[in-house]
Amino acid sequence: MDNKIPSIPKRIGSVKFGLISPREIRKMSVTAVIAADTYDDDGYPIDMGLMDLRLGVIDPGLKCKTCSSRAGECPGHFGHIELVAPVIHVGFNKMIRKILRAICPKCGRLSLEPANKEEYLRQLAKLKEIGHLPDSLISDIFKEAAKAKTCPYCNDADGNPTKKTVIKFEKPVEYIEDGEKLTPSEIRDRFENIPDEDVRVFGMDPDNARPEWMILTVLPVPPVTVRPSITLESGQRSEDDLTHKLVDIIRINQRFQENRDAGAPQLIIEDLWELLQYHITTFFDNEVSGVPPARHRSGRPLKTLSQRLKGKEGRFRGSLSGKRVNFSARTVVSPDPNLSINEVGVPFPIARQMTIPIKVVSRNIDLMRMYVARGTGVHPGANYVIREDGRRIKVTDVNCGELSEKLGFGWTVERQLADGDIVLFNRQPSLHKMSIMAHYIKVLPNKTFRLNPCVCPPYNADFDGDEMNMHVLQTEESRAEAKILMLVQENILSPRFGGAIIGGIHDHISGLFLLTRNENFISKNGALELLRKADIRKLPEPAGRHGNGEPYWNGKQIFSQILPKGLELEFPAKVCFQCEVCKKGDCEYDSYVIIKDGELLKGTIDENAIGAFKGIVLDKVVKEYGTTIGAKFIDDVTRLAIRGVMRTGLSFGIADEDVPNEAKLEISDAMAKAEDEVHNLIQAYDANELESLPGRTLAETIEMLIMQKLGKARDQAGQIAGNHLGLENSAVIMAKSGARGSMLNLTQMAACVGQQAVRGERIRRGYSDRTLPHFKKDDLAADAHGFVKASYKSGLNPTEYFFHAIGGREGLVDTAVRTSQSGYLQRRLVNALQDLEVQYDGSVRETRGVVVQFKYGEDGIDSTKSDYSKPEAVHRIVRSVTGKEVD
Amino acid sequence: MRKFRLLDHNSVPKHEIMQEDEIKVLLNTYQIDKERLPKIKGIKKSVEKVGKKVTKKVGKKISDKGVDPVVIELGAKIGDVIKITRISQTAGESLYYRLVIE
C-alpha cells in the first residue's frame, strides 16, 4: 500500500478571512446533531449524537459514514446544531457593540450623511490600494456614526427623525438600550436591516461577512477527530472537554425548545435563553471576564476552543512553533576543572539510556557483536538492533547472546554513548551561537553533567542548580558538522567582539597571579607538581640555587613552559597603575608583561593575560596557533592555575575586612569632613548664596554637589581601607588581578557603603518633606537622604538599613524588568534577521536575493579573524618577519 | 534667510543620483537586477506634476506622504539609483545604493 502523501509544492496565492454564514455552516454539515449523548449501552455511537459516525471515526475498526475511510485517514467532518434562538458569539462583542451604536435602530442604516459615506469609501479604497491597514480610519468612522443623535434616513411615528439612544454594554453579553435589554434576536434583526452598501462603509465585505452572522443561529459541531474520547485503563470512556460542552448545549437547546413549544412563561424562556448563551459563550472561551468558567465535576475548569489556542501551551506557541526532540537529556551541571574545555562529563545512567545508531559493515562487525553481546547492563553496550528489514528489536539480557550471533551486514546497532562521542550541549536561554556547542563525552559516575568552568561564560552558567540539555547526534554528517563548526574550541573567539569568550575565570586568574607575581622559590618537586598535567618532559634551567645547592625555579619560568614557542607579546597587565609615563619593562610593580619566544620575561599574569573576554595572551595564542593549540593552552593554563592557587592557598573570611584602628579613625575623619562640607553647602543654599550650575535649578545644583561630595568621601574611605588592607589581602588580590569582585565591593565591606539611590537621585520619597520621621522636615543632610556612612562589616543603623533596602529593591526590579524586555527585543530581532545570509561576494541578502548590506558589517570583516580591527596585527607580522618596526 | 538644506546636515550622509553607466557597473558587480537593490520611497509618477506646482507655492507637497525627504531634495525620479556614502564605524566610509520606487 502506498501511504505516501504526494509532495507537490504549491504556492499559497491568498488567504481570505470572513465570517461563516449560517448557510455555509449548514452546507458543510454532514448531519444535524440532536441527541445530547455519545454512545449507546453497547458502546456504539448514537445516530445524530455527538459521536455520529458521519462526523468521522476515531475507533479503529469502524468506517466513516461520510468518506468511508478508517480511523486515521478520515479527516473528520463538521455537523451542526440548530439553535432554538439566536445567541451572541462572544468573540465579536466589540464589533457588535460598535455596529449597534453606529446604526439606526429602526431602519438599520449607518448614521452618516451620504456624502460622508462616499468620502469614507473613497479613503478606504485608497488605503487598500497602497496596502495600509484601515483600522484607524474605521474606528474614526464608527466614532463619527455613534455621535449622531438622530437617523438621517427615517422618521418615527410622529414624523420626526428617528432618535438614537445610547446603548450600554454590560459584561459579558448584555446590551441595554433605554434600560431595556436587547435580545440577540432584536440585535440580529437590526443587523439584517443594514444595507450592503452601508456595511462596506465600516470596512466589512458583505459578501464574506454580514454583520448578522456574528449572532449565531446555527452552531457548527467540530468533527470527532478534533475532540477524541479516550478509553481509560478501566475500560471506561472519558470524553473530551469540547464534547462535554456540546452535550450541555444540546441539552439546554432541547429544553428551550420544549418549554417554548409548551408555551412556558416568559421568565422561564428568558432563563433558558441566558443559559444557552452561557454554554455557547464558554464553548468558545472559558475565560471570559464576568462569566464563571464552566467546570468539571472535579472542579477543574474546562479547556474549550479558545483555551486550546491561547497561551504558551496553546496550539500556536505550544504545538506549531514549539519543538520537542528525542535523543536529549537534561540534568544539573557541576564543575570539573580536570576535564578539557572540549569535554562534558555525562552520568552513567544517561550514557546507558542514550544511543547512537551504527550500520554494521565488515569493518566493524566484530565490535558491534561485542556491543550487542554486552547487552544493556554493562556500560558501552547496545540497547536496540535494527534488522535489515527495518524491525527494531530490544536487546535484553536474555536475547543479547543470540542477537550478537545473528548480527549481519546491513543491520543497525543502537550503541550506548561512550567516551569520545560528540554531543551538543545547551543552556537556555539560547541567546547567541555559543549557547549550543559540541562537546566530546566523558562518561562519569554520579548524576550531574560536568563541565570545565572555563565554558561557563559562553553558556552564562553557574553551579547554583543550573540545568543543561544534551542532544545526541544521530548521523555521521551531523557529527562532522558539529565537530567542525560547533566544537567548543571553534568558539573560543566570540564574533561579538573578536576576542576570547572562553578563558580563565576566578581562581584561574588569582592562581596565576600568585604564581607569577614574586620570585616564589619553587623547588623541583613543586615545579613538577605544578606542571604535572601539562605534558612537560623537561624543566628549564633553574633560576638559581639556595645556599645548600638546592635548585629553585620562579613562577614566570613555570608559566612559560605552557606558552607556545615563538610567542611574542607586550602589554600592560590589569594591575598596571596607569602611571603617567609607563616604564614598560622597568615597571616597579612588575605590571608590564613581556613575552619573548614563548618565555614570560617580565610582568604578572592576570585577567588581561588569560581572562575570558579580556585575555590578550589567550587571544593571540588562538589566533596565531589555531584552535587546537588554543584549547590545549586553556586546559594547561587552568590546570596550572588551580595547582598554583593551591600552592599558596587563597581564602577570604570576615577578618579580611578588618581595618586597623588608625584606618578607622582616618575614615571617620574623612567622613566628618565630608559631612561638614555638605553642611556648609546646605548653609550656603539656605542663605541663597549658592550659584546654580548651567542649566540647573538651585535645588538640582545642591543635590548634585552633595552627591559629588559624598561620592568622593566614599571613594576616599575606600582608598584608606585599601591602603591599610595591603596588597596581600586576598580580596585585594582578587580585585586587582580581576579574578572576582572590585575595589568598590571591598570599600563597601570594609569602609563605607555610600549613597543609596533611586533612579540615580538621592532618596526623597516618604513622608511630607522628609524621608522618615527620624529627621527634621526639609533636612537636606546626607544621612536624611540615604547616605550610608557605615560599612557592611561595622553594620548599618536602622535608618541606613531602611534606605539600603530601598536601593536594593530598585536593583531587583530593574533586573526583572530588563530581562523580560531584552528577551522580547531579542525575539523580535531574531525574527526580523533570521533569513539574512552572507553571500560569497560579501554582500548580505535576504531570501528573495534583495541586498540588505553591500558588504557584511560595512567592512566585510569576520571579527574573530581580525585583531580587534587594529593595524597592529600587520605591524607585528612585519616585525616578526623583517625584524624592523613599522611606523 | 537661507533655506535649510537637508543634505548639509551633519547627520545626513552624502546622496547622489547615479549615472546609467555607473548603475550598470554596480548591477554587474553584484550580478543583480535593479529590483534587488534596497529601496527608497519616491514621488508617485501620477502626482509628480501636481506636486511640483504646489512646491513653489507652499514649499511642501500634498503628495509627500511617505516620500523620503532626500529624494525630494535631490529631485530623483522613479527608477533612479541613489548612491549613499556613509561614515562607517567599522570601515571608515561605506557605500550604499537605493532604488527610488513609488
Ligand SMILES: [Mg+2]
Ligand atoms: Mg544559576
Ligand SMILES: [Zn+2]
Ligand atoms: Zn470521514
Ligand SMILES: [Zn+2]
Ligand atoms: Zn433610520
Ligand SMILES: [Zn+2]
Ligand atoms: Zn606600569
